[in-house]
Amino acid sequence: MQREKFSSRLGFLLISAGCAIGLGNVWRFPYIAGLYGGAAFVLIYLFFLVILGLPIMVMEFSVGRASRRSAAASFRVLEPQGSHWHLFGYVAMAGNYLLMMFYTTIGGWMLAYFFKMLRGEFVGLSPQEVPGVYDAMLADPKGMVLWMLLAVLLGFGICSLGLQNGVERITKVMMSSLFVVMLVLVVRAVTLPGAGEGLRFYLYPDFSRMREQGFATTVFAAMGQAFFTLSIGVGSMAIFGSYIGKDRRLTGEAVSVTALDTLVALLAGAIIFPSCFAFGVNPDSGPGLVFKTLPNIFGAMPAGRLWGTLFFVFMTFAALSTIVAVFENILSFAMDLWGWGRKKAVVINILLIFLLSLPAALGYNYLSGITPLGAGSTILDFEDFLVSNNFLPLGSLVYLLFCVTRYGWGWDNFIAEADTGKGLRFPKWARFYVTFLLPLIVLVVFAYGYLEKFFLKG
Template sequence: MQREKFGSRLGFLLLSAGCAIGIGNVWRFPYVVGQNGGGLFVLLYVFFLAVVGIPVLTMEFAIGRASRKSCIKAYQELEPKGSKWHWHGIFAMLGNYVLMAFYTTVAGWMLYYFYRFLIGEMSGLDKAGIDDAFSGMLAQPVTMTVWMLIIVVLGFVICSFGLQKGVERITKWMMVALLVIMVVLAVNSLFLPGASEGIRFYLVPDLSKVQETGILGTITAAMNQSFFTLSLGIGAMLIFGSYLGRERRLLGESINIAILDTFVAFVSGLIIFPACFAYDVPVDSGPPLIFMTLPNVFNSMAAGRVWGTLFFLFMSFASFSTVVAVFENILACTIDLSGWSRKKAALVNGIIVAIISMPCILGYNVWSSFVPFEAGTAVLDLEDYLVSNILLPGGSLVYLLFCVSRIGWGFKNYQEEANQGVGPKVPNWVRGYVTFVLPILVGVLLIQSILRIK
């Protein structure tokens, strides 16, 4: 079967960026910044994105483009005979399912809150009312299931139409709308009274805050975020490499995607932190920041219903772009392994993803007695831990070793593939860094993440 290709370079960039842009940028990034002292964390995050994230992203793209296969079959095309690198392909595929087991639920939350602001359901609520609205949603498995199913059905229907006619076409418009809405929300936040304090917290390093959290914890969090935000390690980016032509070199494309991804994360902070400081709400309140803290802020603003509706529309686009991209990876793997049609693969996987999403939903109500970590954690936290702390950094380490090791694909093969086309080259001097330094950095991160060292 002829493998599909992107209809345009813009489609590739926006779809790859759409996979990277999601909860990692908009939900996770602001509260991790808030918990790790603001400005210094942002600087470390950008640093690790450049020295760790971009090289691994380039490697995922190279494996995909060279093999023209999905994450399971890619190793089998490129690995030396008799080697076992393809075992990681199975874990990468599973990683996509584990990610979607909670991501579809959270994307459903975003869409539900967009609907609630749109119809005015959140207008006029005080702090207690907004808190009750969120806890009430968590207590209703049927409500969460309905919105999760809307996300799953929409995502797989779009993917069933194919790469160009479905995924690329929808994602282009969604990403353009996302970027426009972001800029509008950021401009509004910057003109709020007291917004300058939020900007100062966000962008000016505060060593006293870092001392509270510990510099090691801040460094680990920043490096971990650089993996999470680019969705590295589970083949989610590899699949887009497999659809890519050889007109342009991969380092330049990886840099462009990282810049777009970082832009969204950065502007998310410009939306959230000035608003938090303007209305004197805590910036380190964790995930409830989005669903409990910010709705209070919107209700305090003039035209708060409009700003709240726009914000959760933006959040819905950000999370749904990742859902569609990962669904595409799941479908490609299924088709490569089974030979099924797209529509059959979409139907079967839609049912699978809907079923595996249920533990996350039930973890807040029927199964609330299950506490995987400290008090207040639920099934979602366990699934997030498996993906963010093990599968993403662990998978990135495997891709990295595969591309630099003589018993793997090897640096020369990786470099040759990455450097086909026009644009910045992967230089010869980088070989020592990616062979000896980068694996240590990623290995240390993996160990710290597994042990949850702070």
């Protein structure tokens, strides 16, 4: 069967960026940047993005393009005879399914809030009443399941149209719209009275804040954010590598995707901090920021309902771009392993993902008694922990070792694939670093994730 291909380089870049650009760019990056010293933290983050995330992204793209397969089958195509790298394909598949088991619920929240903002549900609510809307949404099992199902149907609906006509065409529109909406919101935010103080907090290098938090803590926070922001480690990038031609070197493509991902994170901060400072609210992290804090700000703005609706259009596109990208990877597993047609893979996976996503959607109501990570935690938190702190770092380590050791695909094969075409070459001098140092850094990030989760709280 002929392998599908993207119709344009722009499509490949925007879809890969769409996969990397998730809600962590919006509700985590601005907060930790502000907490750890603003621009001082951003510089450390960018450094780790280049030395940590970028090489592994190039490796994922290379494995995908050389094999012309998804993670489910790529290692089987490229591995030395008699080796067992292909077993990781099942781990990568599990990681993608697990990611969608909770991300579809979060995507459903974004859709719900877009409609709530559009209908004017927050008009006239006091700052004390706004969090109640979020709490009521979580407590309603039918609503939670309905919005999650809508996110599933939208994602697979786009994928069912095919790679070029569905995934590429619609993601291009979504990502282009996302950037336009963000720029409009940035202009609105930075022109609010008192916005300058927020920008100063966000962008001014403040080393005293870094000292307060501790230099080591700041460095680990930057490493963690740089590592997890790119969605590397479970083949989410490899699939897009399998759909592109050989005319461009992969290091330059990875730089472009990383730059787009970083741009969205930086712009999100330029929306959130000026807005929060202008209205004197705490720019906290996580769902609280988006669902409890920002609706208050939009409520206080002139034409706030319009700006709030635009913001949740942007949030919905950020969530959906990731959902569509990972769904495409999930569909490719079935098409690569069992030769299924796209339509059959879509129908079966709609049912499968819907059923698998029910625990996360019901974890705030019917299943709220289940607290896997201790008091106050939810099923969604546990699934997120499994993906972010286990599948992504350990999967990245597998891609890394596969590309640099003679027991896997090997350095020479990796470099030959990465450097095919025109554009930026993968630096040959980096061989020692990616072979001996980078695997250790990935293990440190993995270990620190556990330390932070279970031993460094409070």
